[in-house]
Amino acid sequence: MSGKGTKRSWHLSFCKRSLSVGLILVLVAALALGKLAYIQLFDGRSMAQAAAAGRTVPHTIKAQRGRILDVNGRVLAQSLERYNIIGDPEAAASFIPVNCTKRTGSDCHSIKGHPVGADGAAGVARLLAPALGMNAMELGGKLSVPGRYVVLAKRVTPEVKRSIDKLGLQGIITAELSSERTYPHADLMGALIGGIDDSGKGVAGIEQMENRQLTGSDGYTVYQQGMLGQEIPGTVTRQRNPVNGKDVTLTVDQDVQWYVRQALKSGCQRFHADWALAVVQDTRTNEILALADTDDYQAGSDQAKVNSSRAVAETFEPGSIGKTISISGMLQEQVHSMSDRFTVPDHITVDNQQYKDAFDHPAEHWTLAGILQNSSNVGMVMAGEHYPDQKRYDYLTRFGIGQASSLGLPGESKGLLTSPQTWDRRTRNTVLFGQGYATNAIQLTNVIATLANKGVRADQTIIRGQDAVNANRVRVVDEKVAATVMNGMESVAEKYQNTAKVDGYRVASKTGTAEVADSSGGLGGIISDWVGILPADDPHYVVTVVLKNPHSSDGVFGSITAGPIFAQIGEFLMQKYQVPTSAPRTDAIPVTW
Amino acid sequence: MTMPARSVRSKASPDKGHPRIQEMPTRPELSLIKGTGKARRPERGPVAEGARRLIGWTRTRGNPLLRIMASVIFLAACMFGSLMLRTQMVQDSFEATRVQHEISNLTQDVQDDQNKLDQLQASLPDKAQQLGMQPQQGLNSIDLQGYKPPQGAQGKAGHP
Numbered sequence: 138m139s140g141k142g143t144k145r146s147w148h149l150s151f152c153k154r155s156l157s158v159g160l161i162l163v164l165v166a167a168l169a170l171g172k173l174a175y176i177q178l179f180d181g182r183s184m185a186q187a188a189a190a191g192r193t194v195p196h197t198i199k200a201q202r203g204r205i206l207d208v209n210g211r212v213l214a215q216s217l218e219r220y221n222i223i224g225d226p227e228a229a230a231s232f233i234p235v236n237c238t239k240r241t242g243s244d245c246h247s248i249k250g251h252p253v254g255a256d257g258a259a260g261v262a263r264l265l266a267p268a269l270g271m272n273a274m275e276l277g278g279k280l281s282v283p284g285r286y287v288v289l290a291k292r293v294t295p296e297v298k299r300s301i302d303k304l305g306l307q308g309i310i311t312a313e314l315s316s317e318r319t320y321p322h323a324d325l326m327g328a329l330i331g332g333i334d335d336s337g338k339g340v341a342g343i344e345q346m347e348n349r350q351l352t353g354s355d356g357y358t359v360y361q362q363g364m365l366g367q368e369i370p371g372t373v374t375r376q377r378n379p380v381n382g383k384d385v386t387l388t389v390d391q392d393v394q395w396y397v398r399q400a401l402k403s404g405c406q407r408f409h410a411d412w413a414l415a416v417v418q419d420t421r422t423n424e425i426l427a428l429a430d431t432d433d434y435q436a437g438s439d440q441a442k443v444n445s446s447r448a449v450a451e452t453f454e455p456g457s458i459g460k461t462i463s464i465s466g467m468l469q470e471q472v473h474s475m476s477d478r479f480t481v482p483d484h485i486t487v488d489n490q491q492y493k494d495a496f497d498h499p500a501e502h503w504t505l506a507g508i509l510q511n512s513s514n515v516g517m518v519m520a521g522e523h524y525p526d527q528k529r530y531d532y533l534t535r536f537g538i539g540q541a542s543s544l545g546l547p548g549e550s551k552g553l554l555t556s557p558q559t560w561d562r563r564t565r566n567t568v569l570f571g572q573g574y575a576t577n578a579i580q581l582t583n584v585i586a587t588l589a590n591k592g593v594r595a596d597q598t599i600i601r602g603q604d605a606v607n608a609n610r611v612r613v614v615d616e617k618v619a620a621t622v623m624n625g626m627e628s629v630a631e632k633y634q635n636t637a638k639v640d641g642y643r644v645a646s647k648t649g650t651a652e653v654a655d656s657s658g659g660l661g662g663i664i665s666d667w668v669g670i671l672p673a674d675d676p677h678y679v680v681t682v683v684l685k686n687p688h689s690s691d692g693v694f695g696s697i698t699a700g701p702i703f704a705q706i707g708e709f710l711m712q713k714y715q716v717p718t719s720a721p722r723t724d725a726i727p728v729t730w
Numbered sequence: 731m732t733m734p735a736r737s738v739r740s741k742a743s744p745d746k747g748h749p750r751i752q753e754m755p756t757r758p759e760l761s762l763i764k765g766t767g768k769a770r771r772p773e774r775g776p777v778a779e780g781a782r783r784l785i786g787w788t789r790t791r792g793n794p795l796l797r798i799m800a801s802v803i804f805l806a807a808c809m810f811g812s813l814m815l816r817t818q819m820v821q822d823s824f825e826a827t828r829v830q831h832e833i834s835n836l837t838q839d840v841q842d843d844q845n846k847l848d849q850l851q852a853s854l855p856d857k858a859q860q861l862g863m864q865p866q867q868g869l870n871s872i873d874l875q876g877y878k879p880p881q882g883a884q885g886k887a888g889h890p
Contacts, residue, residue, distance in 0.1 A: 212844075215845065217842060296842075319845055322852045325852070368827065371820055391852075
């Protein structure tokens, strides 16, 4: 009896316990069902919205920076799409490679058919290193830092990015779209083109000057992303396309620039000069065709960013080229005519200040044209006797000396021209022959271009479409005065036909040589320059060539060093642009009497 | 002795089918109907026509089960159709994304190739110089000033 009773009570207890557990399970199921029903029927929409909001993120679409082109549309600078490779060290630490078998198919990890052989960051690094061309140890070190974001490589090509995509490292290695600025012509005009910083902003040269034009406006897209950050198709809710930056076309002709640079380099080598620079300007449009120097800065490099083009940054005394300004002023003010006669010794003393010509000579019977042709400092002091200081200053200013050019290039120096009140007894006369003030090659080119443009000075431009030919045109001297000075300059060119002749074309030139400060601070440096208009009878181009510290057994004068380089460039220009040959000269003003 | 007046009232209710006051039938007013033929009866599409006939057919049946079944089948068809369209849309969306990705890749490739071409073009002058090529030196020109065509010349293009 007692055994039966025990068995029954055990059954009863078991049933009760089972019932209790069953009831608890039912209660839990009911709660779960109730919650499910609540979520589905009442709270479903808000839950779904919250989930979608969590997945929905805005993504910036970077606008591409505009290109810089030469006058013929050839690319001087452009942006290419690149990627920054980003690693997630936390995810890399938990990486376990999947060995390749028949079952895994292509969803596995291997290095050239062999197993990876390591877990965690080391395994990721081994897989990634060949694609990035980096050392696996170095990569492993980068991926072994705390955090979830580390830049592994910057600006890799799309090809490399695609090879990384195939490694099966989604969620560990991601790629951010970036861009790279490339300069196909490298050092052709490095400092002139300049460069951009890491944020893509122009910080030097044309890149800086035209930054606003070149910079585009970023767009964005808002979409839901999956676990690995990929876009879920069909979930884009908002989108604004980026507006790429506009292209900037320069007036510089790549061919001319290359040739001028080659001529400068060979000239620099020939005369052992420290550096050389040249400017080629189209007198009809005032566009700069070439702005070259002998520097080898690669566009976009740090050197190109911290240095400016020498043509605008280097200032120097123009030397005898400045005589063209003084004579223009004297003719315009009717102080003299070009045929006025002078008896010119090789030295003169005025106000206890002695002035000498560059070479010894007996008293010569020269006209004003002869003084210009022989580049006589003494003759200029004699001719300037009745030419007031204020007029000397006024004409220098009218020709653009001491003022920044209209190019607007970063790093341009406007030169130095002090007021006549500050001139001492010597300076007031040295300004007559191009000493006592400083200018740059761009200003000097425009002085001569003013004479070529029949006495009208206009803004220069290096950017196509700025319509500089009609902008800020100022008459500096009368057309007749400009023609007369050019006539005198033609006589100068004729004198140096053995060194600076352009076959078939008449040339109006002026040469200059000036002492400048050297690195010690004393006047130990030499600037030799040459500016010429060609053809003289139908001006097309003005070419300026400047050399610093040239050395030659024949002398360091501009006519000997810069002149031949000018002739070489001039010949190229005449052939390239098929300029008609000149008619014979018939109206030469006498240079002697 | 007067007898109360006898009255007899029928309990029968008036015939509902026959109104007490017989109204004279009125003629319908004539009005101007714009348009003719097809314009009066707008043309329906085959789906709309089918649905109209189905509704008409179910109305002829007394059993509401048929109506319910037809409605359920219609709803199920709608849901299925919607599901199919949505699936197709997502599939197309994936396809569009894939194509866009391909276009993006091709654009990048074109950019890179163009850059290589630009670099090669830029290096041409240097390479030509390395090969010993030089720009032409000296002037070659023919002065035709004062040129007179020979007697009897036709002056025709292509036939000097």
